[in-house]
Amino acid sequence: MPITTIDKDLESLTMTIVADFPVPLARLWDAYADPRQLERFWGPPEWPATFTRHDMVAGGRSNYYMTGPDGSRAGGFWEFTAVDAPHSFEVLDGFAHEDGTPNTDMPTMRMRYAFEETPSGSRSTMTTSFNTLEQLEQLLEMGMEEGTVSAMGQLDAVLADLASFAAGRATEAQILSDTQVRVSRVIRGTVRQVWDAHQDAELVKRWLLGPDGWTMPVCNLADAVGDTYRYEWENAESGERFGFTGELVESEAPYRSVTTENMIGMEGPGTLNEMTLTPVEGGTLLAIVVTYPDAATRDMVLATGMTDGMETSYARLESEVLASA
Structure with missing residues (x-):
């Protein structure tokens, strides 16, 4: 005790x-x-x-x-x-x-x-x-x-x-409720570095790519609350393309941002994504709480391998962006 x-x-x-x-x-x-x-x-x-x-x-x-x-x-x-x-x-x-x-x-x-x-x-x-x-x-x-x-x-x-604490670098998804999932990852870098890597379109195009073989031809960021953003990815081999759009609804630099997100071409309610950056030993804890419209949508998105794709992107963020900062 x-x-x-x-x-x-x-x-x-x-x-x-x-x-x-x-x-x-x-x-x-x-x-x-x-x-x-x-x-x-x-x-x-x-x-x-x-x-x-x-x-x-x-x-x-x-x-x-x-x-x-x-x-x-x-x-x-x-x-x-x-x-x-x-x-x-x-x-x-x-x-x-x-x-x-x-x-x-x-x-x-x-x-x-x-x-x-x-x-x-x-x-x-x-x-x-x-x-x-x-x-x-x-x-x-x-x-x-x-x-x-x-x-x-x-x-x-x-x-x-200490074992699980030390292993906590890899991206992990934790189900919080029927509609909420928290995605967490410790990233080697300061809070300001990680925040800035999300605010520069040229940097975002270098790391937010998911699995290898994809490019990001469209990266229009939201600079202020109320602005909209648009991301589009393209498979270099097949030409397959998809993207997301949404609105920045909260921003408290360099610690917190909240956005809506809808897949381009898909009707129906989207998600609310709340990102928080917290300094911890060894870097910055990036946590995103995603709120889905229902449990079925939550499970469908998780089944796409979302967590693995995010881990690939965050590893690229560390090695290609923060290492050269």
């Missing part, structure tokens, strides 16, 4: 939990920065968490839900008010309805995590500040302390799982 002290201060309306870990500071920080790792310990074992958004930057937001043994869900959100990697982050921590909107009937707390090196590894200090004594007592009665202790009891195993 990593927790060393728990202190409830009824005068200052805070609860502080200190935990020590036999791992480097960067490793501990990445467990919170990478949603794939965070959701392995944020919820208690019987209520595992799924993060559908995780923008670990000041002004960013995280959305998550925990699934109970009977399939019921309890939602939550974080609004990041400060981030100082790898030393601290602060959030407004609240409850959410099933659709992700804040539940204003429940209290919102301020939570600060501080991380520091120790002679034996690293330490986290989580301080939760409540607005009133009644709020603190309400949440303690709901089992907040026990739930937090139970959740953090899983963090030791996550931090010790």
Whole structure:
């Protein structure tokens, strides 16, 4: 059990939990920065968490839900008010309805995590500040302390799982729900380098090609929110051609962009693609949450080998673009 002290201060309306870990500071920080790792310990074992958004930057937001043994869900959100990697982050921590909107009937707390090196590894200090004594007592009665202790009891195993952590470079797709898939890949390069590689049409034409044998004759980027984009690919041997078009609906350089996507020539609803770039040890974690219109469309796209094609493109991004930057 990593927790060393728990202190409830009824005068200052805070609860502080200190935990020590036999791992480097960067490793501990990445467990919170990478949603794939965070959701392995944020919820208690019987209520595992799924993060559908995780923008670990000041002004960013995280959305998550925990699934109970009977399939019921309890939602939550974080609004990041400060981030100082790898030393601290602060959030407004609240409850959410099933659709992700804040539940204003429940209290919102301020939570600060501080991380520091120790002679034996690293330490986290989580301080939760409540607005009133009644709020603190309400949440303690709901089992907040026990739930937090139970959740953090899983963090030791996550931090010790160095094999999967090190193998996390390859592109992987994780099904989050009937309509959502998260595609993740650690890319060797800074956040700015990876972001810029998505904003320069000539660079995009060099790496966003999928399997060998394809070219990208059309690459019209969306420069500002509200602009449309158009990508077209052509097989050099057969002349086969396909493409996508869509609109840039959100952009927070260099950390987050959100686009719609429709296949050219195909009718019906398209997808919503939310890309987030997060600095982690060894490079930048690129995560794209894709929202499909339904589970059938999700499964059809995954069956096309989408993940393998994206891995080929991201490997090319590293070797051909970032290596020469």
